[in-house]
Amino acid sequence: MSSVLYDAPGPLARRRETIGSVVGAIVLAGAIAGAIWYAAGNGVFAADHWDVLYDPPKGQSAGAVWSSMVVRGLGATLRAAALAAPLALVLGLVLAMMRTSHLAWLRVPAIGIIEVFRGLPVLLMMYFGLIGMGLDTYLAVAFGLTVYNMAVISEILRSGLAALPKGQTEAALALGLTRWQTLIIVQLPQAVRIMLPSLIAQLIVLLKDSSLGFIVGYPELLQSIKNNASYFGNDYYVALFTVGFVLFLAVNLSLSALARRVQRRTPGARQVVVAPAANGTGPAV
Amino acid sequence: MGFIAENLSTYVDGFLVTLRLTAVSGLLALVWGTVIAAFRVSPLRPLRAFGTVWTETLRNTPLTLVFFGMVFVAPQFGIIPPLGFWTAVICLATYTSAFVAEAVRSGINGVNVGQAEAARAIGLTFGQTLGNVILPQAIRSVIPPLINVLIALTKNTSVAAGFAVVELVATGRRLGVGNAAAGAWVLVGVAIFYLVLTIPLGILAARIERRVAFAR
Numbered sequence: 478m479s480s481v482l483y484d485a486p487g488p489l490a491r492r493r494e495t496i497g498s499v500v501g502a503i504v505l506a507g508a509i510a511g512a513i514w515y516a517a518g519n520g521v522f523a524a525d526h527w528d529v530l531y532d533p534p535k536g537q538s539a540g541a542v543w544s545s546m547v548v549r550g551l552g553a554t555l556r557a558a559a560l561a562a563p564l565a566l567v568l569g570l571v572l573a574m575m576r577t578s579h580l581a582w583l584r585v586p587a588i589g590i591i592e593v594f595r596g597l598p599v600l601l602m603m604y605f606g607l608i609g610m611g612l613d614t615y616l617a618v619a620f621g622l623t624v625y626n627m628a629v630i631s632e633i634l635r636s637g638l639a640a641l642p643k644g645q646t647e648a649a650l651a652l653g654l655t656r657w658q659t660l661i662i663v664q665l666p667q668a669v670r671i672m673l674p675s676l677i678a679q680l681i682v683l684l685k686d687s688s689l690g691f692i693v694g695y696p697e698l699l700q701s702i703k704n705n706a707s708y709f710g711n712d713y714y715v716a717l718f719t720v721g722f723v724l725f726l727a728v729n730l731s732l733s734a735l736a737r738r739v740q741r742r743t744p745g746a747r748q749v750v751v752a753p754a755a756n757g758t759g760p761a762v
Numbered sequence: 763m764g765f766i767a768e769n770l771s772t773y774v775d776g777f778l779v780t781l782r783l784t785a786v787s788g789l790l791a792l793v794w795g796t797v798i799a800a801f802r803v804s805p806l807r808p809l810r811a812f813g814t815v816w817t818e819t820l821r822n823t824p825l826t827l828v829f830f831g832m833v834f835v836a837p838q839f840g841i842i843p844p845l846g847f848w849t850a851v852i853c854l855a856t857y858t859s860a861f862v863a864e865a866v867r868s869g870i871n872g873v874n875v876g877q878a879e880a881a882r883a884i885g886l887t888f889g890q891t892l893g894n895v896i897l898p899q900a901i902r903s904v905i906p907p908l909i910n911v912l913i914a915l916t917k918n919t920s921v922a923a924g925f926a927v928v929e930l931v932a933t934g935r936r937l938g939v940g941n942a943a944a945g946a947w948v949l950v951g952v953a954i955f956y957l958v959l960t961i962p963l964g965i966l967a968a969r970i971e972r973r974v975a976f977a978r
Contacts, residue, residue, distance in 0.1 A: 486805070490805075494805050494806065494807075497805070497806045498806055498807045498808055501806050501807070501808035501809055502807075502808045504808075505808045505812060515839070515840075516839050518840075519838065519839055519840045521838060521839060526838075592961060592964075593953075593957065595960075595964075596913075596917075596956060596957045596960035596961050596964065597917065597953050597956050597957065597960075598917040598918070598919075598920035598931065598956065599917075599920075600920040600921060600923065600924075600931055601920060601930075601931050601934070601949060601952055601953060601956065604931065604934065604935060604938070604949060605946065605949050608935070608938040608939070608945065608946070608948070608949065609938075609945055609946030609949050610946070681822075685822075685823075685824040685825075686824065687824075688824035688826040688827060689824075689826055689921065689924075691826055691830070691924065692826065692921065692923065692924030699826060699827065699830050702830075703830075703834065706834070711834075711837075711838070712838070714834055714835045714837075714838050715835060715838050715839075718830070718831060718834070718835045721827070722823070722827065722831070725822070725823060725824060725827060726819070726822055726823065729822040729823075730818075730822055733822065
């Protein structure tokens with residue numbers, strides 16, 4: 478292992494690292510064991526905290542519990558994301574085209590829309606849909622996700638357009654293509670391609686943010702965990718939460734893996750330094 | 763617009779809570795995130811593994827889930843967090859630390875290898891190399907992304923509204939429910955207070971980024 482910080486280690490350093498690693502591993506394992514022991518002392522691992530997942534009390538079937546979480550809960554989460562993601566992509570594309578236009582009456586409103594929606598919390602946008610526009614919770618959640626992510630996606634596309642070599646546009650214009658044709662045929666296909674990893678990362682953010690629906694009362698995964706826990710008893714929170722946590726991690730990590738795969742397969746994607754977007758989007762937060 | 767002026771003091775109360783949440787959890791996240799970043803580049807495997815698991819898990823977890831775990835699940839372990847400000851600070855700082863760690867780590871990896879080689883060649887230890895040579899340089903390229911993390915944190919404090927902290931969004935919700943006629947205007951007031959924070963910070967980040975890029 479070599480990095481900025483240290484060379485490939487020699488024999489003495491290797492021995493020291495081995496000792497350090499073993500000691501560190503023991504300390505870490507000890508801390509984890511202590512946590513588990515402490516949790517077990519609170520009865521967290523007892524069967525009566527977990528049987529909701531395979532043999533629930535109150536005469537319910539395990540299938541009903543699982544379907545309430547996976548089918549209805551996770552399903553609702555994914556449904557909100559599935560409505561918002563394509564809308565955000567299309568509107569983001571339109572905004573990016575307006576933003577890079579040389580016509581001021583197209584460019585200026587686009588800048589305003591992008592800057593405002595990027596600087597506001599998604600939750601506030603959801604409340605805007607709910608209270609301000611009188612939408613139901615599903616549409617309010619999708620609305621909040623759409624307006625925020627379209628602003629971010631348009632900035633991603635814009636930095637993709639900015640990263641293209643100037644010669645591409647010049648050559649297209651020299652061939653006699655109009656500005657519009659240049660954008661559609663030459664610039665955008667390349668920009669979308671080099672920004673594909675960032676776009677997928679942003680879709681992961683969108684999916685994560687759909688859990689904000691819990692706060693505005695949209696019956697998604699977290700809400701189904703809470704409902705189950707209030708029906709079967711608070712003791713089951715650990716088991717139910719673990720399932721929800723694993724579901725979220727599984728979906729998001731597989732999307733992250735997809736993003737990495739796409740990045741490896743896209744020629745030129747690595748050379749482009751994805752500049753942290755100027756206003757408050759930056760890394761996928 | 764008249765509605766916003768009439769309820770200005772209520773808005774300002776909410777705004778101050780948002781500011782305090784951002785400042786306190788931002789500071790904690792900065793400290794802990796830097797520690798995690800140091801873990802991730804350290805020669806010791808267990809520390810590296812801990813840092814990797816910490817950042818990857820939190821980056822792929824929704825913030826709402828972190829709050830949910832703290833408020834509803836932690837009591838099952840016998841930890842009963844006081845509902846309100848400090849619980850929100852812990853959740854926000856924990857979540858944000860992962861993003862701080864990523865920003866700092868990429869800054870560290872961005873420093874020229876020759877710098878570190880020279881530092882080692884004159885006999886500096888790992889700690890000295892990191893503290894006296896690498897970090898002071900890394901900090902410069904790390905500041906713009908860190909400001910972006912801070913902007914995201916400012917917006918993320920709104921999640922606390924769902925867990926019994928009356929900050930800006932919760933204030934807007936209360937005012938909105940109490941004054942249905944004012945409707946959307948109530949939330950426009952909230953939006954203005956957020957933009958007052960996020961847009962100048964964004965401009966600052968862009969400006970620093972240009973200057974650092976020039977200096978390189």
